[in-house]
Each structure stands twice: as C-alpha cells, then as structure tokens.
Amino acid sequence: MGIRFSLAEIKLATNDFDDALVIGKGGFGKVYKGIIDFGGSIEVAIKRLYIKSNQGVAKFQAEIETISKFRHSHIVSLLGYCEEEMILVYEYMPNGSLEDHLHKKRANDSKSSALTWVQRVNICIGATRGLDYLHTGTGVQSRVIHRDVKSSNVLLDDNLAAKISDFGLSRTSPAYQLGTTDVYTDQIKGTFGYMDAEYFSTRRVTRKSDVYAFGGTACSKEFKYHEPANSC
Incomplete structure (x- = not known):
C-alpha cells in the first residue's frame, strides 16, 4: 500500500x-x-x-x-x-495534465506548448492501454471502472507518455466475473459532459462509460490538431 x-x-x-x-x-x-x-x-x-x-x-x-x-x-x-x-x-508528472496542454493553462510554461499530431495519437494510445488494464483486471484481483475519465485526469510524464490518475470515484468488480464490469451505483458520480446517457438512466456504470468519457475527450475540438498559423 x-x-x-x-x-x-x-x-x-x-x-x-x-x-x-x-x-x-x-x-x-x-x-x-x-x-x-x-x-x-x-x-x-x-x-x-x-x-x-x-x-x-x-x-x-x-x-x-x-x-x-x-x-x-x-x-x-x-x-x-x-x-x-x-x-x-x-x-510527479513534469508535463502536467492533458488539460493543461489543450487549454493552455500553463501559458507561461514552455512545456504547455501545442501538442503535435503524433504526440496526441501517442497520448490516446497510452491512455487507452491504461484503461484496458483497469477494465480487464490484468495483474490485479479486480476490474476497475474509473468513472471520471477526462483530460485533467490524464497526466503526462517527461516523455509525454499518458498516465491515468485520480481514482477517488472508481468502482471495482471481481476479476472472476468474466465478460462484465457492470456495477450498480446508488449515486451518480462523475463530471457532467463526460457521463453517458445509459449511466444516467440505469445507474449502471460499465467500462463502456469510461470509453465514452475518453472518446468525448479525444473528439473534443480542443484535442483536434490545427497547424500553427505560420506553418508552411
């Protein structure tokens, strides 16, 4: 521990x-x-x-x-x-969060400069590998549903490798329950804008809820890459 x-x-x-x-x-x-x-x-x-x-x-x-x-x-x-x-x-994650870079919250820090397209793709790949590890129970006794996947909870190390963070709202299900990570909740928790409609209507959170939340981040207009104005 x-x-x-x-x-x-x-x-x-x-x-x-x-x-x-x-x-x-x-x-x-x-x-x-x-x-x-x-x-x-x-x-x-x-x-x-x-x-x-x-x-x-x-x-x-x-x-x-x-x-x-x-x-x-x-x-x-x-x-x-x-x-x-x-x-x-x-x-410590020296490059802050994905949110820092997408919303330029660290405007005075050179490390919060615009991410290249390749960097964005690699961040997506890394984050989804982390989520897959949580959802499949690989190496641990339980499968985990994060419940609050968003850009501020994707941290970046000195090589801009993505790491999932903040598990305060996470829920677990036994790894031996093959084929499902469904968890019923008494209260709906998470961040509005990242929660799927099924979770709202059924109070049943699944790994698809995390996938939906990360998809919302990856498809946001802030995440889309735009060439710098002075590029050739």
Whole structure:
C-alpha cells in the first residue's frame, strides 16, 4: 500500500504547504509539488484532501485501496500516504495534465506548448492501454471502472507518455466475473459532459462509460490538431 509518511515529513516536503508549490486544485483539495526522501531526494506530487469533506474521506480510502494495487506504465503510481491528515503521495508528472496542454493553462510554461499530431495519437494510445488494464483486471484481483475519465485526469510524464490518475470515484468488480464490469451505483458520480446517457438512466456504470468519457475527450475540438498559423 505504499509508504506511510508522517505529517512532519509532508510539511518538510511542501515547505509547510506553501501555496507557491500548488500545481493543482479541485473540489476535494490541493496538489503540491514537493521533494521527499524516498531512498534519495525525488520530486513528488502531494495531494492534500480537505479535512471537512465527507466525500474526501471516501475518496482518500478509495485511492489507497485501488491504486496501490496497480503496476502499469500508463497508470500513475501511488508512492505513499499520510493518515494524520488525508494526504496521498504520487510520482510527479513534469508535463502536467492533458488539460493543461489543450487549454493552455500553463501559458507561461514552455512545456504547455501545442501538442503535435503524433504526440496526441501517442497520448490516446497510452491512455487507452491504461484503461484496458483497469477494465480487464490484468495483474490485479479486480476490474476497475474509473468513472471520471477526462483530460485533467490524464497526466503526462517527461516523455509525454499518458498516465491515468485520480481514482477517488472508481468502482471495482471481481476479476472472476468474466465478460462484465457492470456495477450498480446508488449515486451518480462523475463530471457532467463526460457521463453517458445509459449511466444516467440505469445507474449502471460499465467500462463502456469510461470509453465514452475518453472518446468525448479525444473528439473534443480542443484535442483536434490545427497547424500553427505560420506553418508552411
């Protein structure tokens, strides 16, 4: 399940949660870039979930229980956690998220420049390989439905290889249930615009729901490649 870090170690890694080190934020908390002693000093991404969030508790537990089992080149690695607060420590993705590049959220960062067509195709291939690993149960005891596939949850390493992240809303089904990943849910969770109509009407989420969500990302106008205006 990864290394259990103390709160003191996390504070040291983030300069006591310095806002200057924030690299992402959402409804559940903030993500900091930090440096931690992990058999040597390495850069990490530290997600600090809001203490008062009831959903944050479930998200924290779900991420530890789910992602700690994964070993795949297109799934982000969980390195450890801290139980004194709800904190998760991940490998650091230097090129941010796919969303950063598509929407140019890192306009002052040269690494958020427009992606080439080849890079976009390779990102699609990598992300779908990660999803296939989740859906087929390869190497783990359960099949996993992500339930929140979108560009902000596709992270990019230093070679722009795609890695699926953020498993706080994921659901699992036993790997021995061949031919199905269907899971019935009491509440509909996810991001509007990425959820399929069948999920809304039946409350039954399947791997097709993840495929639909990623298809929405890949077919969006932001993802389509346009030649630079000054190209020949």
